[in-house]
Amino acid sequence: MVKRGAFIVFEGIDGSGKSTHIRLLCDALRQQGYDVLRTSEPSRGRIGRFIRDYVEHRRNRLSPEIEALLFAADRFEHVKQMITPALEAGRIVISDRYLHSSLAYQGAAGVSLEWIREMNRFAPRPDLCILLDVRPETGLGRMSRRRRTVFEVYTFQQRVRNLYLRFVEQGELVKVDADRPVEEVQQEVSGLVRNLLAGASESP
Numbered sequence: 001m002v003k004r005g006a007f008i009v010f011e012g013i014d015g016s017g018k019s020t021h022i023r024l025l026c027d028a029l030r031q032q033g034y035d036v037l038r039t040s041e042p043s044r045g046r047i048g049r050f051i052r053d054y055v056e057h058r059r060n061r062l063s064p065e066i067e068a069l070l071f072a073a074d075r076f077e078h079v080k081q082m083i084t085p086a087l088e089a090g091r092i093v094i095s096d097r098y099l100h101s102s103l104a105y106q107g108a109a110g111v112s113l114e115w116i117r118e119m120n121r122f123a124p125r126p127d128l129c130i131l132l133d134v135r136p137e138t139g140l141g142r143m144s145r146r147r148r149t150v151f152e153v154y155t156f157q158q159r160v161r162n163l164y165l166r167f168v169e170q171g172e173l174v175k176v177d178a179d180r181p182v183e184e185v186q187q188e189v190s191g192l193v194r195n196l197l198a199g200a201s202e203s204p
């Protein structure tokens, strides 16, 4: 049998606490002796770097369809170069954003969800996908970065969140209420990961 690690993804709107909880989780798992690869999307690959530059400088906005294609291209490289080799080596891969970010963000911008799913068919399914769910006002309040107009951003974040919550109902994401103190949220996150890893070691 092929040795395989575990693939865990964190999703959530901007400022939901992904970086915070991924850092805490990675530290805890490493202390327990697990070999963890921490990664994120946009990735550090060639297309990921292009996307980061685009997202940060947003001079000429590309159409959301082109954004979806770019994110899928980056994901293809990310999966091939980083995720699959690490899983095959038996490592735990923890990714800050993955397929459901494309579905929620480009979906909220009006792109067909089916088309996004279709172009991402190559992407392996995570073993656990955690949605850190916060109200947009919480997320925006936690962010220090400046944004264009609060209202515009707020309504967009609201749409993104609603799509994420739809994926929870469809059983694709597990929701954790992240509108609570960090320690409480982290406790729930570690419980979910503990269950996943316990299940993995029991299987033949």
Ligand SMILES: Nc1ncnc2c1ncn2[C@@H]1O[C@H](COP(=O)(O)OP(=O)(O)OP(=O)(O)O)[C@@H](O)[C@H]1O
Pocket: 012, 013, 014, 015, 016, 017, 018, 019, 020, 021, 142, 143, 178, 179, 180, 181, 182, 185
């Ligand atoms: N449960 C929480 N309670 C209070 N503050 C929190 C909580 N979770 C995160 N924070 C704080 O909110 C800020 C944003 O969190 P973080 O950077 O982890 O979010 P993120 O989801 O990674 O955001 P981004 O999308 O911008 O990368 C940080 O200053 C963090 O310390």
Ligand SMILES: [Mg+2]
Pocket: 018, 019, 020
């Ligand atoms: Mg972050």
